[in-house]
Amino acid sequence: METSLKIPVGISLCLLGERVRYDGGHKLSRVCTELLGRHFDYRPFCPEVAAGLGVPRPPIHLVASDRGLRALGVGGRDFTRALLDYADSVTEQVRQLSGFILMERSPSCGLVSTPRHGSAGGAAGEPGAGLFAGRLREHFPDLPMEEAGRLRDPDIRERFIERVSAYHSRFR
Template identity: 45%
Template sequence: MDTSAAIRKPRIAVSACLIGAEVRYNGGHKASRLCNELLSQHVDFVPVCPEVAIGLGVPRAPIRLIGDPAAPHAVGTHDPALDLSGPLRAYGQQMAADLQDISGYIFMQKSPSCGLERVKVYQANGYPAHEGGRGLYAAAFCQQRPDLPVEEEGRLCDPVLRENFITRVYAYTDWQRLLTEGLSRGALIAFHARYKYQLMANNPQQYRVLGKLLGGMTRDDDPQTLGPRYFSQLMAALRRCASRGNHSNVLLHLSGYLRNALSDEDRQEIRQLINQYHAGIVPLVVPLTLLKHHLRSHPDAYVLQQVYLQPHPESLSLRNAI
């Protein structure tokens, strides 16, 4: 039932300081327990430090963002004449092109090169603007790779955001595998069928939109053209975090496949646990574990292929906390 088992180990780019590399301006690091103790067992990290890559030493004088928060410049904190905006943006574009085999990226928060949001952008009066900016390397990278799952390490402390990010990483890896096997009309439809209930949990409206997109395919439609369009919309849909209500709805739908195989008591127990999950009394893993238990005894081929049942390795325990 582990639908992620057949998928290769994902490669995730990461700000090098987060995995313990001493590359920060002060010669230190920002080693992340999440990256080093949990995720490192399941993914291959690709460390990147754009500031070192463009030639800055360790230790070094710090840099900061100045000017318009929507289009800031990166300059030396002590030497504003040192403008590193061009090199950082160019390196972001270069790495976006070079790192084609990654399935996600974890950035260092608040960094003038790597921060994804709320990075301080200083004004002429010496104070930061109320509106935060984005690190220049990260902005350039993400502009070139809009479908790639990206997140800041700090936000991954939130269990819902963490589970959502890792779900998207494995979906991206799944798509990369499909591309190596070759896109076809049948392969696209089969891929979408496996993601039915994951999409229903994250974004039920987009599930219907994507179904219509594929349902309207004709023999004249080239899967090589339609496929990337479909996948961009899929990744955008999965960025929305699944609510308890949507999860509960999906669990009820899945339990419906067992209605004729289970006793009244078993059906009542499943419904009770789904209700308890919906009320926030138990985590998602509780009703899901019971549902999978019954599916082992009463297998249904269509349900067992659903990514929703195991979108990432069970040993990550991501659904124990949501």
């Protein structure tokens, strides 16, 4: 399909093979680039790099605290505001999209699988969204979003293509 006919879809940048992860690596997803790439024109986002965290960088974790969910780095450095502000700053770009594919388990990009930690360490509660993905969900509750790992399943993948196509036909 020609790029101009493909549907614009956001994606976590590391899934395209860019070395932007905290450890200097990437998470290239051939399901995204080769299978879904036939349908989608990707618009990449890396909230952690955009929020000023370098590459490589110490990992951050989501911590459930009495001040709500916080993204904390080494020594308790708090990146919550930076990640939420970045998500708020890209709403006009995301408004042009008809779907979003996100990297699972990430404290920024995870959609349903990101672990929560207690302030004393250890797991706290059920996994959920990272800060960037969760904020996008608040802004765009109807936008089709999926984690890349789940898109390895052919049924989930097919349904996602249908949802994105339907959203695109409805709103574009």
